[in-house]
Amino acid sequence: MVILKSQRDALLAPLQSVSGIVERRHTLPILSNVLLEKQGESLTLIATDIEIQITTRSENVGGNGDGAVTVAAKKLQDILRSLPDSAEITLDLEDKRLLVKAGKSRFSLQTLPADDFPRMAISEGESKSLSVTQKQFRYLIGKTQYAMAAQDVRYYLNGLMLMVDGKELRCVATDGHRLAFNSMEIEADLARQEMILPRKTVLELNRLLGDNDEPLHITVGSNQIRFAFGHTVLVSKLIDGKFPDYERVIPAQLANHMIADRQTLHSAMSRAAILTNDKFRGVRIMLADNVLKIIAANAEQEEAQEEIEVKYDGAPMDVGFNVTYLLDVFNNLGGDEVQWSFNDANSSALITVPGNDRFKYVVMPMRI
């Protein structure tokens, strides 16, 4: 029974948007599969890793049969990707096998029953909802997500803290050495609630959300969050844990401020980074009247020195940082200028963008 007949991209594009979360090796074989559900002219695709579930839809697809089946997501994606763009694809469900046909190419894939596919239960009970544009949310998380921990034993750091509070939506990521904060205004007025999105959910949203003004509907439950945008719905579990109090570590009163051209600073920093010690990645930053010096040295006694012009009239300064933490923020910030504020060489530095009080990045120094 032919359940689908369409141009390659009508199937490949939605497949690629759900298959990012599919784990290659998983405890349950069916989790390597994508669920294809064809009804009338609409094809629904679902993938899950139990923690996250992504559903998307392709409309106006051909093929007169209806049906539902699960098939290996990565294999189907690899096949479709290696066929020519213009190929017309037929999916033919035949006796527990899915035949993928295009021109003279034939692929017979094994399937698992659609009924066995685990679907995430949508949590009942109280929920909050809000809408923002895809671009806004992408900007919000894009400016912070790089500061998330990756495999920390403090599991609640391996994610992004999202907070609704009145008319504000805030997000915070930290790995214990640096912290990124960003916020935006929303059109709702909601009671304060904190939630921690798993790292994988954040990376996936960052990948899937468009740079456009289309709406993104967010629904927050007690242990689940739902993002609906375009034809796609992403449901994710929340990390159960207490995120550290970010307000305590964002310094309020700082004595010295430096303003520099972001690009210039980033380029100089990237060059110096080449000769940092692989393990510590430390750079020495020296500030004096309107001059910033970056010095890096590695275990082989090789040395890099950079000097750039900045706006600074504070006390002379000599401090070390992990260059990765600095490159991360300069790389992810837009805008022409960055402001760097600090008290002394032993306490945290605050990096902000002049004229933007919504973004804050706090980084601890490193002993060189």
Next chain:
Amino acid sequence: MNSNRRIAHLDMDAFFASVELRFYPELQGQAVVVGGARVHAPETLADGSRRFARLRDYAGRGVVTTSTYEARALGVFSGMGLMKSAQLAPEAILLPAQFEAYRDYSRRFKAAVAAIAPTIEDRGIDEIYLDLTDHPEPTLPLVQRLKGAVLEATGLSCSVGVAPNKLLAKICSDLDKPDGITLLEAADIPTRIWPLAPRKINGIGPKAAARLERLGIDSIGALAATPEDFLVRHFGAGTGAWLHRAAHGVDHSPVVTSREPKSISRETTFERDLHVRQDRPELSRQFTALCERVAADLARKGYLSRTIGIKLRYEDFQAVTRDVTLPVAVGDAAAIRRAAGECLKRVPLERKIRLLGVRCGALVPQGQESEETEERQGKLPF
């Protein structure tokens, strides 16, 4: 390297079983099998005599921890299932393992040896290597004195091999068991080592032996006669060259008197196979208990671990391992449990599980863990 080394390998004879016989001397000369710690202990009767469990009465899934030479003569060896060994030796006496007692006897024999020859490499509970090169006494009387000291301290016999290196010494201690002394010089290799099966070389296990057999190599002599490049082709550069050296009795490895452990692990075979879903509470309890025991081992030995791994053996005996490396070394049971739990998510869990193990590798001595990156990089003052 000194080419005239005198290296001894001292191996306790049927160690666990012999310790048991110290407790139950009436069993001397009988086929005795030591099972797991859960096997029934002997009952002391009213008249002071003891009633022992017999192998034929055993029902369960324990394995033989060790057996006396009498039981070995009936085909019962360590690692064999107790039910299976009951078919071979139904009348054999079955005793529970008393690991604390074995450790005690182990400490005693090592202390007795150390008083005479202090250059000792500890190879486990019942065997040690000794470097006797610089010892003033001639070999034979010295070895006799060592054996005497071990006997006096523990009442147990041991077998000793003395050779120019550890590889040969280990082979030799096994040549005249029990209560033997084997002295070997390099010139004796063709007559005494080459006729032996390749498996006698410590490091050639059943798999490598089977591969050698398929290549027509069924003795150490045949291995020695095989060109090195042939071995390198079949076993790779490292192993091929090592096989060649080993067959010629060449081994330069020193006697290592103190060593840092590479990993610390604990494992358990369940009373019955457990399924992740149906037996979740039981499995979870056992899993947590394993993590707690490993954490206690780590604490006792003063280490933290950065690589936490798990080992599973399924009901069909297939085994899998997974591990995860953490950004910081950990030592507490909860952190180990969490990391091990992550590993468990990465293995197939449809089949029932027979054995579960938790392993802590990449050990860092406690107190040194934060010295490097951790301490240089400032932490946010949350």
